[in-house]
Amino acid sequence: MNIRCSYCRNSFNLGRDFIAHAVAEADEKRQKHVGVECIKCRKMIKVPVKQMRRFVPRQEAAAEEEEVQA
Numbered sequence: 627m628n629i630r631c632s633y634c635r636n637s638f639n640l641g642r643d644f645i646a647h648a649v650a651e652a653d654e655k656r657q658k659h660v661g662v663e664c665i666k667c668r669k670m671i672k673v674p675v676k677q678m679r680r681f682v683p684r685q686e687a688a689a690e691e692e693e694v695q696a
């Protein structure tokens with residue numbers, strides 16, 4: 627998932643693992659945004675959880691269930 631820093635205009639990629647973790651944490655805290663630190667200027671960029679969730683379509687839970695059934 628590509629993020630563009632609104633402070634320094636640097637764009638960088640967020641890994642799927644990172645997003646999955648961040649979304650899970652935001653859900654737990656009932657937050658609508660995830661704070662991501664820009665790799666260049668180190669400022670916090672707020673990314674909507676909704677936007678992140680599209681990159682992690684809850685595959686992990688489903689995959690675990692399948693394994694149990696198989």
Ligand SMILES: [Zn+2]
Binds near residue numbers: 632667669
């Ligand atoms: Zn930046």
